[in-house]
Amino acid sequence: MRHWTEELDDDADEPLVRPYTITGGRTTAGRDDLTLITLISLVTAQTPSGTDATAERHALQPEHRTVLRLCARRPVAVAEIAAELDLPVSVTKILIGDLIETGRVRARPPLAFAQNGALPDMTILEAVRNGLREL
Amino acid sequence: MGFANSDPAPTAQAVKILVAGGFGVGKTTLVGAVSEVAPLHTEEYLTRASVGVDDLVGIDAKTTTTVALDFGRITISDELVLYLFGTPGQERFWFMWNDLVRGALGAVVLADTRRLETSFASIDFFESRGIPFVVAVNCFHNIRDRAPQEIRTALDLDPQVPLVMCDARERSDGRDVLLTLIEHLMARHPAPQPAV
Ligand SMILES: Nc1nc2c(ncn2[C@@H]2O[C@H](COP(=O)(O)OP(=O)(O)O)[C@@H](O)[C@H]2O)c(=O)[nH]1
Ligand SMILES: [Mg+2]
Numbered sequence: 566m567r568h569w570t571e572e573l574d575d576d577a578d579e580p581l582v583r584p585y586t587i588t589g590g591r592t593t594a595g596r597d598d599l600t601l602i603t604l605i606s607l608v609t610a611q612t613p614s615g616t617d618a619t620a621e622r623h624a625l626q627p628e629h630r631t632v633l634r635l636c637a638r639r640p641v642a643v644a645e646i647a648a649e650l651d652l653p654v655s656v657t658k659i660l661i662g663d664l665i666e667t668g669r670v671r672a673r674p675p676l677a678f679a680q681n682g683a684l685p686d687m688t689i690l691e692a693v694r695n696g697l698r699e700l
Numbered sequence: 701m702g703f704a705n706s707d708p709a710p711t712a713q714a715v716k717i718l719v720a721g722g723f724g725v726g727k728t729t730l731v732g733a734v735s736e737v738a739p740l741h742t743e744e745y746l747t748r749a750s751v752g753v754d755d756l757v758g759i760d761a762k763t764t765t766t767v768a769l770d771f772g773r774i775t776i777s778d779e780l781v782l783y784l785f786g787t788p789g790q791e792r793f794w795f796m797w798n799d800l801v802r803g804a805l806g807a808v809v810l811a812d813t814r815r816l817e818t819s820f821a822s823i824d825f826f827e828s829r830g831i832p833f834v835v836a837v838n839c840f841h842n843i844r845d846r847a848p849q850e851i852r853t854a855l856d857l858d859p860q861v862p863l864v865m866c867d868a869r870e871r872s873d874g875r876d877v878l879l880t881l882i883e884h885l886m887a888r889h890p891a892p893q894p895a896v
Contacts, residue, residue: 602802689715
């Protein structure tokens with residue numbers, strides 16, 4: 566596998582925007598189900614499920630479009646989207662929440678383990694081990 | 701790495717490993733050494749949990765404290781992506797650790813022999829939550845001045861917890877640290893692996 570240092574280039578820094586301006590002043594995501602590694606993927610069949618009223622309330626900001634672009638190639642974790650947007654995680658979750666509500670993206674939560682002795686699947690561990698050995 | 705233009709596999713799964721330890725111990729260095737992308741950086745509001753989300757309205761962005769998170773990515777397959785999160789070890793950041801531990805396979809606690817005490821908080825955290833971890837001693841300037849047993853005693857480490865020496869800048873060392881954790885997790889599985 567290639568290492569990131571092989572293709573270093575500097576991304577120009579995005580201008581600073583006051584984060585909650587982008588969310589229209591909203592500071593609560595309304596959904597607690599988004600974690601740092603919840604994978605966000607594009608819903609390709611463009612049949613937004615939200616009502617017209619919902620769609621209007623959440624008119625797409627440029628940041629929303631950036632999220633859609635980021636998810637276009639592969640499912641992307643919430644944390645990666647936050648890093649790309651250069652916005653705090655909680656603000657990013659609000660924007661992603663808008664896109665889920667309007668049916669543009671879907672979220673896949675991580676499996677629950679590593680707490681109270683619950684162990685991840687042997688299949689997953691073997692896959693990770695094999696992947697790491699190839700590094 | 702090329703990406704297919706087709707729909708991403710709907711079964712894609714993300715897992716993560718936490719890399720914890722005190723400030724300057726080499727967390728970001730280790731993440732960057734094994735990651736396929738340059739360490740990504742994001743932030744979360746420190747005040748979110750302490751004052752309540754709604755109370756943030758009207759607070760000037762400049763006065764809001766944020767906590768920085770560095771992370772990297774290793775694509776294992778089309779179905780599985782491993783994220784590595786460098787997590788600050790200080791107790792005041794633990795408000796966000798509940799999110800951090802969700803979906804975590806386990807953790808690596810990095811330690812620096814010159815100031816082992818900066819790793820105590822992380823060890824306590826994982827022990828108390830039953831989150832499996834290994835300890836990796838980052839040998840700055842290749843100084844291996846303390847025997848593993850001596851470090852174990854100083855950290856009051858459970859004999860079951862693996863302890864390895866590493867150079868956080870070396871990709872192969874980082875990989876081996878992660879493999880130690882995965883094998884530690886496998887060893888904890890009660891059922892023996894079926895022979896294939
Ligand atoms: N000589 C040496 N320097 C290291 C090593 N690991 C990290 N560093 C340096 O120590 C500093 C802190 O490392 P960093 O990864 O940012 O620590 P973090 O705060 O835990 O993320 C950086 O300047 C690194 O370049 C190591 O193994 N040897
Ligand atoms: Mg760091």
